Amino acid sequence: MNPYQAPLKDMQFLLEDVFDAQNTWQEIPELAEMVDMDTATAILDEAGKISRDLVHPLNRSGDEQGVVHQSDTIITPDGFKEVYQQFSEGGWVGLCGDAEYGGMGMPKMLGILVDEMGYSACNSFVLYSSLTAGAALCINAHATDELKQTYLPHLYSGQWSGAMDMTEPHAGSDLRGIRTKAVPQDDGSYAISGNKIFITGGDQDLTENVIHLVLAKLPDSNGISLFLVPKILVNQDGSLGEANGVSVGSIEHKMGLKASSTCVMNYDNAKGFLVGEPNRGLVCMFTMMNYERLAIGIQGLGNSQAAYQMASEYAKERLQGVAAGVKPSGASDPIIVHGDVRRMLLTIKALTEAGRALSVYTGKQLDLAKYAEGDVQAKAKQYVGLLTPVAKAFLTDRGLDATIMAQQVFGGHGYIRETGIEQLVRDTRIAQIYEGTNGIQAIDFLGRKVTGDNVATLKMFVAESVEQLKALQHTSDADKQAVIIRLESLVEVADYINDNKLSQPALINASAVDYLDAFGFALYGFYWLLMADKAHGHSDSEFAAQKHYVAQFYMAKLLSKSDYHLSQVKAGDESIMSMPADLF
Amino acid sequence: MNPYQAPLKDMQFLLEDVFDAQNTWQEIPELAEMVDMDTATAILDEAGKISRDLVHPLNRSGDEQGVVHQSDTIITPDGFKEVYQQFSEGGWVGLCGDAEYGGMGMPKMLGILVDEMGYSACNSFVLYSSLTAGAALCINAHATDELKQTYLPHLYSGQWSGAMDMTEPHAGSDLRGIRTKAVPQDDGSYAISGNKIFITGGDQDLTENVIHLVLAKLPDSNGISLFLVPKILVNQDGSLGEANGVSVGSIEHKMGLKASSTCVMNYDNAKGFLVGEPNRGLVCMFTMMNYERLAIGIQGLGNSQAAYQMASEYAKERLQGVAAGVKPSGASDPIIVHGDVRRMLLTIKALTEAGRALSVYTGKQLDLAKYAEGDVQAKAKQYVGLLTPVAKAFLTDRGLDATIMAQQVFGGHGYIRETGIEQLVRDTRIAQIYEGTNGIQAIDFLGRKVTGDNVATLKMFVAESVEQLKALQHTSDADKQAVIIRLESLVEVADYINDNKLSQPALINASAVDYLDAFGFALYGFYWLLMADKAHGHSDSEFAAQKHYVAQFYMAKLLSKSDYHLSQVKAGDESIMSMPADLF
Structure with missing residues (x-):
């Protein structure tokens, strides 16, 4: 390997x-x-x-x-x-x-x-x-x-590290219930007391200090505030001083990510400093959350890429069976001759490369949101809001798909630790869960980002994408139309949900994951046409050919997944909501 | 828990x-x-x-x-x-x-x-x-x-155990290349020499003896024969005698199934006894393989059931967020109020219970194939052939889906070893791979079982199912028709593939997994209507209601997956086969 x-x-x-x-x-x-x-x-x-x-x-x-x-x-x-x-x-x-x-x-x-x-x-x-x-x-x-x-x-500089201390045993997706307390001190600091769980990098032996960003409640307040709580206090001159009242209770034993510490953190009157306004901690934390959500999407992307490399290399080397239509002789072919193996590899490749396009595009919007001005900046902020939950959920769901498919290419060898592909499955699985589960991302997407502004941002995004598609020079009208139809259906269904969200309060929660998937598969169609078009005439003709083949595979095989997921949304929430809880 | x-x-x-x-x-x-x-x-x-x-x-x-x-x-x-x-x-x-x-x-x-x-x-x-x-x-x-x-x-009696010794490092899905040799001895036995890998239960400390069924080649033959090779030789009087030349080289370190030994076996002139005719070992082994393939399907089923129990119980106990349409108050609801959680649980439940119906039905056909006579027996044998690869692949693929979805219901707690759900994911993953990967099952299904007899068995099975559906008393015509359409589409597409399999030799391999999935999702629709109909008027009215609700969920939400997978088959193999191998 x-x-x-x-x-x-x-x-x-x-x-x-x-x-x-x-x-x-x-x-x-x-x-x-x-x-x-x-x-x-x-x-x-x-x-x-x-x-x-x-x-x-x-x-x-x-x-x-x-x-x-x-x-x-x-x-x-x-x-x-x-x-x-x-x-x-x-x-x-x-x-x-x-x-x-x-x-x-x-x-x-x-x-x-x-x-x-x-x-x-x-x-x-x-x-x-x-x-x-x-x-x-x-x-x-x-x-x-x-x-x-x-x-x-x-x-x-990497001398100190950072951690994000949000979850408590009874407050995960729903942070309202956190119990960690912050009591104001005479010197303007706060005394933090409580416990957190699932703190990634809560402590380690890599850096001299760990800077915790801790969500806690001020006395007599139900609002949540954000505090900077260093593991070791910093002196006026910037040197490290005394230990703060921050300690690791235990670490979790997990399915994967075994070299990453996941800590139970205890704060015993730890000295903390308010970040942002009191009771506005969640808003501040969301700055970090959005960054982390995109980063976790990138985890899915990086794992897909690694899975593809491992599986495609294995498929070109592993000899087993003979190509269809060829009479069995003594010599076996590499398994990449088999349609089913190619199907799996092409699926991973198509989803990974479109995922990279989504990532770079979202990164570009983050840059424009930060540095540009006026309308460009305003629009970029809207797009960052729209695309961040998609990038987080869709990239990590496809990350699991990719690693599972790659493991399947390895056959029995994929289940053995030695080949490394099973580690990738275990390591990538968490990305669908942490930084807000993918269900939470989907509800954020459909409930806040798509219907929250009465579908205005989505309509702008789709209109712009349709314009871009129409302007492509080396793409067939049929292909353009196939993607345009899907994008416009997404708007139509979003309008329907927006119109009915008050009368059917469970509709968003029950439809969100399928809606996000429908959006993702349509969007990837857009990116594939864009990439194949831009690769046309590329100085590396093999590179251009590769983009052409994979785009054609995407259009023939994967784009229609958008229809399937949208049909799920259209099937409504009645069959999901009607069974009484005690019959589960 | x-x-x-x-x-x-x-x-x-x-x-x-x-x-x-x-x-x-x-x-x-x-x-x-x-x-x-x-x-x-x-x-x-x-x-x-x-x-x-x-x-x-x-x-x-x-x-x-x-x-x-x-x-x-x-x-x-x-x-x-x-x-x-x-x-x-x-x-x-x-x-x-x-x-x-x-x-x-x-x-x-x-x-x-x-x-x-x-x-x-x-x-x-x-x-x-x-x-x-x-x-x-x-x-x-x-x-x-x-x-x-x-x-x-x-x-x-369980005093001795059995093992199935097929795979060698270079011969997994393709057994033609095995190198283990069997040399005839004067006493009518054979001297077996060679190595095997991935031998489940190849040795352990649970039983006095391990009886290996080993595939090996006779001298100057490319045919494969089957031999019974005991770990410890058995004396004439049935008592245990000397150790045979069978030893464990090492055990594999795996993603899961950590308490099951997966052995590298070495045979050094081990005494073996021919089972069945010379060079007909694969045919004999297939008796065991078919049994094991169904059993491994049942692994997927059992794991789905366990995952459902864990996740549904957790969802009824874990308090987080409030039901949609209810104003957020201090008190959190159990997460089973959330549409997305219900969607996941209903999906697991619907697939598990239909999977159990497929399993019992296939078991019934195995009994009829063994014990019945005449036409009944002949038909049962055809159905066993048709349904065994489906049961193996579809039940185990849904087993992974179920455990992954159940893990998602647990949120962050699902990634921690303590809750046990991540072990179920790791343990069930192998079921999609061993006893013939699910890709191999699908190719067996579409290539041998569906088109191998020019679609005759499938047509008989579908016609019989359609008759049964039509006869149901408490099922709407619309529901019946929805399943019938899918079953008949499967026949139509099978005819198309059968007609074109010679001119498009890669078609079966490239379409097989989607075809099997299309069949599975349609078949489960049949089983759900059957179950809901038979539950009508059940003495336990909650039981009847539950079957009704889940059947309605299946019809509204999951049956159409059959269309999606069939559309994949219809999209052909060109986009899969055309990219040259070196561009992967």
Whole structure:
């Protein structure tokens, strides 16, 4: 088995030919001075090498060894500490961080491709830095200048890490019930007491300090506020001081992600600092959540890519059976001759590459939402809101599909730990659950993003996509029409749901997952036509041919999944809601 | 979490009301003297208790502890040996075994329900007895009287176990390449030399002896023959003699099934006895394979049932969020109020109960194929052939779907080992792979069973099902018609494939999985209408109501999956076959 190879050509193609990164960046002063396509290419190249040579070698051994909780320390598997230090020193943790505080100021459109490589190489490893970047984003957006000065440079440098402390045993998807308390102190700080569970990277031995962003309630308030709670207190001069009242109660034993610590955290009058306004903690946390939700979508993407590489390589090497229509002789063919194996590989490939397009496009909208102005910015913010739950849920659901299909390509060898593909299944499964389950994402999508503004954003997005499709030069009208019909059906059904959501209050919750899937499969049709069209005449004729073949496969085989899921939505909620609970 | 509870009412309903077990058994002299509904009920009741009280408690600890290979011994987890002995002494290993050799002679129609309970309770445990029963079936069908006398009583009693030694590193789905050799000896036995991999229960510390059924080649022959190779040789008087040249090279470390030993077996001039005719080993092995394929389907069924119980119980207890349309107040509702959670639970329930109907029906056909005469027997043999690959693939694919959906109901808690649902995902995953991958099953189904006889068996099966549907008394014409349309479309498409299979040689391989899925979802529609109709007026009105609600859910939401998969088949194989292999 060859080591992981970053799909650099596909990544550059999306940036350069499909989503026009160069012009996008040049039009934004903050980005124009930091990055152009040459810089981006160099960064991707370097990230590919690090992912392959440093991070990927930790993947299997990290799974075997796992994190260990010993007295009050979390011990990460062999090699994690050394590689994390090299990774940090390379500036990768702060890649998209604010340059004012020591970040590298790179656009998200580029950053998510680096994230993808990390997740392809080792899920557990990259979670530590991903949570750190997310925490920094939240602090940068909502904290005081003093907190930013104190914490951001150390987070971007990777010396300290970040964690996101939300869930409690009785408050997961529904945070109203959290019990962690924050009592104001005379010095302006707060004393935090309570417990949290499922805290990814809640502690580890990689960094000197862990900066927790903790949701808690002020006295006599039902509102939820956000606090920055360092594991070790920071002195005035920036040096590390005393231990804070933050400790790890235990770590969870999980299906996968065994090298990532998932901690029960205890706060015993821990010193915390308010981030943002009192009782507005969820709003602040959502800055981080949106970032994390996209990042977790990228986990699904990275895992799909890794699964594809493993399975396609295996299928080209493993000899078993003979091609259909050929008389059985002594010699076996590689299993890639078999239609069913090709079907699985093409499905993974088609979904992965369209998923990468969705990711880069969403990254571009995040950049425009941050840096652009006026209408462009306003529209980008709407699109970020619309696409983030889709990216999170659809990419991670397809991530499980991809790893399961890849495992099937391996046959019996896929069930054995040695080949590594079963680890990918176990590691990617959590991505459908954490940072808001995919059901929650779908309800957010259909309930808030699609019908919340009476379908206005969706209509704008669809109209724009239809315009783009119509303008394609090398795409058949039949193909364009096939996608346009699906996009317009989505609007039609959204209008129906919007009109009936008050009279049928369960309709959104019961239809949301199918609606999101219907949207995802139609959107991927759009991206495939776009990619095949833009690849037309590509200097690498094999690359162009590949995009053509996979686009044709998508149109013939996968686009109609959108119809199936939309038919589910149209079938309504009565059959779902009518059986009394005690008959379950 | 409550322990496992066997769904006895559902099982009795299928036997008694849906598939008329009592009359079926009374018409067959061999069965009439062994079993009636009272006996069957008593057996199910007792099997339920054993599964809950003896077998299920081994499940979690068995996963944690795993099997250990120490010098030349395989050590099963604590408790396995004691429980296996009790299980054997209860006659459960020989439940469906030939009464002439000490089996209990029970019908398969009943036996598969006992199998289901075992798989719900502990996959790893029940594999040891399932392989033994399968080996006994093969020996009973093909071996000499002398071998039967020597081996069957000890297999049925559970004193000895059985294993099925087929796969070699380079010969999995394609057995033509096996290299294990069998050299004839002067005493009429054979000297077996070679290696096998992936041998489930290849060795363990539960039984005194392990009886291997080994595929090997005779000198100068490319044909494959079958040999009975005991781990310990048996003396003339039936006592155990010297060790044979059979040893375990190593055991595999797997994604799941950690308490089941998966062995690399080495044969060093091991003494073996021919079973069946020389060079006809695959035909003999298929007797066992068909049995095992159905049994593995039942693994998917049992795991779906266990997943449903865990998830529905959790959904009724876990408080999170409030019902749609209700103003958020302080009190949270159990998550079963949420449409998306209900959708997942109903999907699992609908697929599990229809899966049980398919299993019982297939079991009934196995009984008729074995015991009936004339046309009834001939037709039953055709139906066994038709339905076995469907039962294996469709039940196990739905088994993964069920466990994954149940895990999703648990949210973050589903990823933690403690709740047990993630183990079910890991344990059930193999069922889609072993005993012939589900891709292989689908190709067998479409290539041999559906088009192999120019669609004759399928047409007979569909015509009979349509007749049965039309005769239902308490079912709407619209519902009947919805299923009939799907069944008839399956015939139509099968005719098309049959007509074009020579000119498009890749068509079957490329379409097979979708065709099997299209068949499965249509067939489950048939079973749901049948069940809801037969439940009409049931003495337990809640039971009748439940069947009605779930049937309506199936008709509204899941039946149309058949259309989607059939549309995939209709989209042909061109988009699958056209991309050159080096572009993958």
